[in-house]
Amino acid sequence: MQEKQKGIAAPENHDKDNHISTTYKVLEILKSGQKVTAFALDKVIMYCDARKDLSDLRKKGYPIKYFLIANNRRVHYLPSDWERIMAEAEKNKPKDLFSL
Numbered sequence: 001m002q003e004k005q006k007g008i009a010a011p012e013n014h015d016k017d018n019h020i021s022t023t024y025k026v027l028e029i030l031k032s033g034q035k036v037t038a039f040a041l042d043k044v045i046m047y048c049d050a051r052k053d054l055s056d057l058r059k060k061g062y063p064i065k066y067f068l069i070a071n072n073r074r075v076h077y078l079p080s081d082w083e084r085i086m087a088e089a090e091k092n093k094p095k096d097l098f099s100l
Contacts, residue, residue, distance in 0.1 A: 026053040035077040
């Protein structure tokens with residue numbers, strides 16, 4: 001069963017103690033179209049480093065955007081055309097000289 005807190009649904013898959021699983025949970029929440037703060041992600045996932053997960057997802061190429069609200073807090077989200085953005089980035093990615 002999915003837990004709900006302040007309108008954010010947390011995916012229930014994977015082990016809570018595993019960093020990869022928390023990154024997966026953050027990604028699933030963002031893919032669902034929700035706009036969330038890192039603090040809200042920490043509370044829903046019961047993990048205290050959602051900003052690291054957001055950073056890791058950006059390094060993997062996910063176009064996570066944000067906007068500022070009161071007290072300079074960031075609300076993170078994936079744009080609705082995130083799949084197209086990632087496909088174009090992958091297509092325009094320079095070829096690795098050492099791969100066959």
